[in-house]
Amino acid sequence: MKRWFGKSLKRKLSLFLLFAILLPLLLTGGISYKIASSITEDKAKQSGMNTLRQIAGKLEFIIQDVETMSLFIIGQRDIQAYLDDDKEDVLRFMTNVGFLTNLAFSKKYISNITITNDSGRPPLSNTTVLRSGLPDVLKQNEETYRSSVKWWSPLYENQTTDGLKKVFSLVRPVRSYNNFKPLGTISISVDEEEIARYLAEAGWEESGFVLLLDSRDEILSSGQPQWLNRPVADIFPDIGSMEGDSGILNYGGKEQKTILYYTIPGLGWKLVGFIPTQIYTKQNGYVLMVTASAVGLGLILAAGLALYFLQWVTRPLTRLTQNMKDINPDEPIPHFEVRSTDEVGLLLRSYNKLSDRIQRLKEQVQKNEAMKKEADIQALQAQINPHFLYNTLSSIHWIALMNKDRQIAEMVGALSDFLRFSLNKGxxxxxxxxxxxxxxxxxxxxxxxxxxxxxxxxxxxxxxxxxxxxxxxxxxxxxxxxxxxxxxxxxxxxxxxxxxxxxxxxxxxxxxxxxxxxxxxxxxxxxxxxxxxxxxxxxxxxxxxxxxxxxxxxxxxxxxxxxxxxxxxxxxxxxxxxxxxxxxxxxx
Known part of the structure; x- marks a missing residue:
């Protein structure tokens, strides 16, 4: 493969350009995907936090409505008269019960309203409570609720004629507005089932859920009845500390989740929303598909343009290579037509100049060869008329030998060898x-x-x-x-x-x-x-x-x-x- 690429500049440039295009595109696509994924996750978290704020607004309205209702009930003349009268007044009792029933009936989230008096007369209530869990709760938190002007209880159960109700109540003392002496206690119970319906219908993610925690981080309302009145850490171990009024946590249990929490002002209650991370992964998968498609399309277009550009640039070089490969050494080197003024054009101009230079050098070499021959001929001509003199000297050599004149014979023989070498058949x-x-x-x-x-x-x-x-x-x-x-x-x-x-x-x-x-x-x-x-x-x-x-x-x-x-x-x-x-x- 390396040798195959090494034989072609076009292949090497094509590979280099493809890498030069592919790597930035992949890097850009990866960065875009990360940014889009981060934006998607941030938007989901922001949307979840906004939803929690909307739910908190509804709950604040309910809480404020209950507190306002308690003050309204306490200020009613008939309620004050019934609690302050030493005698039992059945008519006034029935009137107050009817008033409480009508008032509770107008609010779906009100389970019951109960007013007890310190004189021991029957309590006023809009429903018949067969068994209430409130006394036990009050007994457990007596010091807390008696020291407060108003106090919200934890979740407890009431057995009423309408069935078993899980409620949490606003408890506050009732005092005479004439002399402020204690007359009794009013408790307005909020139906947890109705609050859970609010949480479920608040527009939260379908695969997620929202919990309402009290100030002790115990679950006050939830779509899962078995979680109620339990610390949230029991259901979700290692959930971490939810510090501040709001925030975001990552929970890595069996199913990874993003946890959003928002604190309801004044009560210390928290709304905690759970969003499965698979929601992000599905959205990120779509983002990945779109990014990959865009990168792939960009790569195809860029590769096509790069190959076209390479073909356009290397075409003159390919033709030049073909011409040089077919050059006949015995013929003049042909010129190459130059159509551009860029680097390739300069190369072709240099090639044409080199061709002219080579042609001149060839002519010079031919001239030098002719000069060599001429110099050798002159070297031979510079000797004494070789053929004639050599033949004559051979005859003299034999005559000297016949006359036994050794010195003359040797001299003539040496001269004869000298001339024979000069000829040397050319x-x-x-x-x-x-x-x-x-x-x-x-x-x-x-x-x-x-x-x-x-x-x-x-x-x-x-x-x-x-x-x-x-x-x-x-x-x-x-x-x-x-x-x-x-x-x-x-x-x-x-x-x-x-x-x-x-x-x-x-x-x-x-x-x-x-x-x-x-x-x-x-x-x-x-x-x-x-x-x-x-x-x-x-x-x-x-x-x-x-x-x-x-x-x-x-x-x-x-x-x-x-x-x-x-x-x-x-x-x-x-x-x-x-x-x-x-x-x-x-x-x-």
Whole structure:
């Protein structure tokens, strides 16, 4: 897979763009989902809290209505007269009972109204209470309710002619409005069943519920009868502390729930609403589906646009690649049409410029090859008329042998070998061994011509002998040492020819003489002549000699700029000429 992607810029860019688009879209979608989920949850909690406030408003109305009703009843003349009269008045009793019945009947949430008097006469009540749980509650909380102007009781049961009623009551003392002496006690009981109906019909979540807790956090009203009058912590362990007037808790029991609570002012009662978290998850699932759809659609559109853009950008590069793949090295490189001024257009313009440059370099290489051939031809022409002279010398060699003139025969044989190597069937290269032999033949001929004037020694690494090299390089350098260095010296001179391996890839040759040397001014001129532009054109070389410039130019043409001659000299001590060529022996 990695190799498949590596072969195509378009594939790599496509993958990169898809990742560059996919990751931000997924990140944006995830963040949007989290924000939407948080907003959904916050809205549900806010809605729940508003619902609790509405329920609390209804309960406050009921509580206030009951308290106002108690004051209204206490202030009734007939009620005051019945409680303050020492005699029993049946007519007044029946009138008051009828009044209480009518008053209680107008309020659905009123279970019963009971007024007891301290004189022991029968209590006034709108219903017949067969058994009341209020005395027991009052006895348990006597100290609390007697010290209060009004007191709301916990939940208890009344057995009446209408059945068993679970109620909680407002209890307050009745005093004479003439002299404020205690006359009795009034209790107005609120039907828990009616309060539970209010809680159930308050618009709370269908799968949730609302509890009414008293100041002791005991359940005062609930849709579950078995929970009534029990501490809420018994039903929901680890519910936590509900501090403050309102707040939100997270409950992690068997079914995770969000708990909202709101305190009813003045009583310390709390409305506690429970919302299952699955409500959020369902809503979040819908949000997730919408977000995923939006992200998917955005990804498809972005991927389509990205692929179209990539196709538009890479089309010129693809055509350029195809053209370069089909290029024939022997033909000129075709130009590519440029239609844009962007980076791709600049690349194509550079490609066209490179094509022109390559074409010029090809022409230069062809010209250099022609110059090589011409230089080699001049090197051969610089020798003495090879074929004719070689044949003549062969005849002289045999005549000298027949006349038993050994020195003449050896000299003519050396000259014959010298000329045979010069011809060499037109080949440009020869083994190092053959080049050294050619130089030795030349040195032998010169030693006979100029006896006792010089002595030459060859020090060649045997490992170099079979390696090919450009021919006719050493002989001109030896000739230069003998003619310009040794012959101008009064005493006998020496010439040393060294050949050694320079590293693993190059050969180095050194021709050293003990001649008169070259003074600094002349040496600078010789070096300058080697690099002069006209020296690079073999046609202008002197036809009378091979010359250092010819050797230098042939080295540059065949082996490159690192293979030129290096000349070092000191007047009166001699001259050292060296060059280094690649072991491969092939032209560059």
């Amino acid at each position: 080949e440009e290269f020869c083994p190092v061994q053959q080049e050294v032999a050619h130089a030795q033949n030349y040195a032998y001929i010169q030693s006979i011509r100029f006896p006792e004037q010089f002595h030459i020694e060859f020090y060649i690494d045997p490992a170099m002998l079979p390696i090919p090299m450009l021919k006719l390089l050493l002989q001109p350098l030896i000739e230069n040492s003998v003619i310009h260095g040794i012959q101008k010296k009064q005493s006998k001179g020496y010439v040393y020819v060294h050949g050694e391996l320079s590293g693993a890839a190059r050969m180095k040759f050194i021709v050293e003489d003990t001649g008169i040397g070259i003074d600094p001014g002349k040496l600078r001129e010789v070096r300058r002549n080697l690099t002069m532009e006209e020296a690079r054109t073999p046609a202008v070389q002197p036809r009378g000699g091979y010359g250092l410039r010819n050797v230098h130019q042939r080295l540059l043409l065949h082996y490159g700029p690192e293979a030129g001659l290096t000349i070092e000299s000191e007047p009166g001590k001699g001259t050292i000429i060296s060059f280094t060529i690649p072991i491969a022996g092939e032209p560059i």
